Amino acid sequence: MDKTILLLGTGDTKSDEMQCLADCITGQGGSVLVMDVGVMGDPSCHVDISRHDVAAAAGTDNAGIIALGDENKAMAKTSEGASKLASELAAEGKVHGVLMLGGTMGTDLALDVCAALPLGFPKVILTTVAFSPLLPPDRISPDVTMVLWAGGLYGLNTVCRMSLAQAAGAVLGAARAAVDATVDRPMIGMTSLGSSSLRYMKHLKPALEARGFELAVFHTTGMGGQAFETLAKRDAFACVMDFSLVELSNELHGSVVNAGKDRMTAAGVAGIPQMIAPGGVSLIDMRAWDAPPPGLGDREIHAHNRLIACALMNLEEKRAAATAIAAKANAAKGPTRVLMPLQGIDEWDRPGGPFHDPEGLAAFAATLEADMQADLFEAIDAHINDAAFADRVLAILDSWIADGTVAKAN
Incomplete structure (x- = not known):
């Protein structure tokens, strides 16, 4: 039985990249569950968990998030719902690894999602600020893998696809190699x-x-x-x-x-x-x-x-x-x-x-x-x-x- 990867991204701005990542994972025999953590628009890629589902998990709706009138507040509220849903899916055994992509906005959310997941659960962030001094050390999950999203700020290209493929392979490989966390001794x-x-x-x-x-x-x-x-x-x-x-x-x-x-x-x-x-x-x-x-x-x-x-x-x-x-x-x-x-x-x-x-x-x-x-x-x-x-x-x-x-x- 192969592994299912939870893929998170802002569908209103990163649909092409999300679809590319999903294709990389399925092309290697894995499965993908896609969560849209965008706020403003509809994605063009396939989505399993919509931005409306994410908002509901945060105790609001998409209109309420938009009404916050501030992109920082909107993403912080979205991260609440995304973290809750990711944690529940992992606890239920429905996903076996998580892959998130973004610039500073998506990375901010990704750090919260990683913090909500157990130590040892495979976590990969494809980010334009991989291990940057912008990232507070106390927000970086100690077991997270970061891949620099090089050349991919706007649209797909050869350089960008190399980063996407590396991140997809990293999370699927980690999910396949993960060991049972059951402790048989105190x-x-x-x-x-x-x-x-x-x-x-x-x-x-x-x-x-x-x-x-x-x-x-x-x-x-x-x-x-x-x-x-x-x-x-x-x-x-x-x-x-x-x-x-x-x-x-x-x-x-x-x-x-x-x-x-x-x-x-x-x-x-x-x-x-x-x-x-x-x-x-x-x-x-x-x-x-x-x-x-x-x-x-x-x-x-x-x-x-x-x-x-x-x-x-x-x-x-x-x-x-x-x-x-x-x-x-x-x-x-x-x-x-x-x-x-x-x-x-x-x-x-x-x-x-x-x-x-x-x-x-x-x-x-x-x-x-x-x-x-x-x-x-x-x-x-x-x-x-x-x-x-x-x-x-x-x-x-x-x-x-x-x-x-x-x-x-x-």
């Missing part, structure tokens, strides 16, 4: 950086698997943190080990390497048992290929590779990060433990390391303890990468399993 969600910086997962993974858990480790360089928060929001984790908070401190200090203002909130809101540690919160990350952000140019900067570099936080910045972490941990609704490794929170933060800063670490730890609810805070006389830290994490987990806070794995 999952623990963990955050980290690469093992040159944080390596506790090497100690913890075999021990957690021996206890019957599956471990998913998320790389906290922006999109990884978004994926982590998305799954926590959907209650995908039996327990959270949020040990790399660099995205939170990056966002606080203006770095582009962040996961949005809601980082470190989803598990707390959902009441998921969580352990928290400030891994990586010694440094501010930046683009290695660009000039340092204002205020950081006079600091020592370490280039991790040609993409990402980092600079040491000053005392004030470390205290501010500790206060922000404490506020989010204090607001958690579920069982929470904040672990503070007193001997360092990053591999570079050791004696002889390039960013060893005992005074800054002590200030951070003191602020974190002062701002935390006393029963949530625990200091550990070890480095975050030491076996002693991992052993304490496992001891807390075992106590939570014993008292029923975390369900025992079969």
Whole structure:
């Protein structure tokens, strides 16, 4: 049985392109369900879900959307209906992937639709602004594929058809290759950086698997943190080990390497048992290929590779990060433990390391303890990468399993 792709586009302006995409998909043996998210006119291509159906799903009608009198408001309202319908079709198993096309207007809507769909559901956006700086990082679904719609702003041509064919093949291939998302073991969600910086997962993974858990480790360089928060929001984790908070401190200090203002909130809101540690919160990350952000140019900067570099936080910045972490941990609704490794929170933060800063670490730890609810805070006389830290994490987990806070794995 082949896959059905939900194809969304503005039928009043993109009918030729939508028909081309539909032909590409059916030509490869797939099926297509076409949704018109246009507002003003009738499409010339075949449509299965009309703009009137989309408006109705948003609790209005097409005339009501037009009456908003503003294209931004009209598209935002249309995206409500499109997101609702796409989510329902995916949940019912009637579509197995989604393909959307557009310029900035269609892409704005597409981002909302992607956010409404489950992580792992194939999503492809064919867009004139693929991964552009115009796109806020916190609106980009962590599993979305973007294909640049080159040469296709107005009408079909050879260059445009290449983009259309690539996008059609990408979504159909993804739908065919998608794996069953059924989890046969309770999952623990963990955050980290690469093992040159944080390596506790090497100690913890075999021990957690021996206890019957599956471990998913998320790389906290922006999109990884978004994926982590998305799954926590959907209650995908039996327990959270949020040990790399660099995205939170990056966002606080203006770095582009962040996961949005809601980082470190989803598990707390959902009441998921969580352990928290400030891994990586010694440094501010930046683009290695660009000039340092204002205020950081006079600091020592370490280039991790040609993409990402980092600079040491000053005392004030470390205290501010500790206060922000404490506020989010204090607001958690579920069982929470904040672990503070007193001997360092990053591999570079050791004696002889390039960013060893005992005074800054002590200030951070003191602020974190002062701002935390006393029963949530625990200091550990070890480095975050030491076996002693991992052993304490496992001891807390075992106590939570014993008292029923975390369900025992079969």
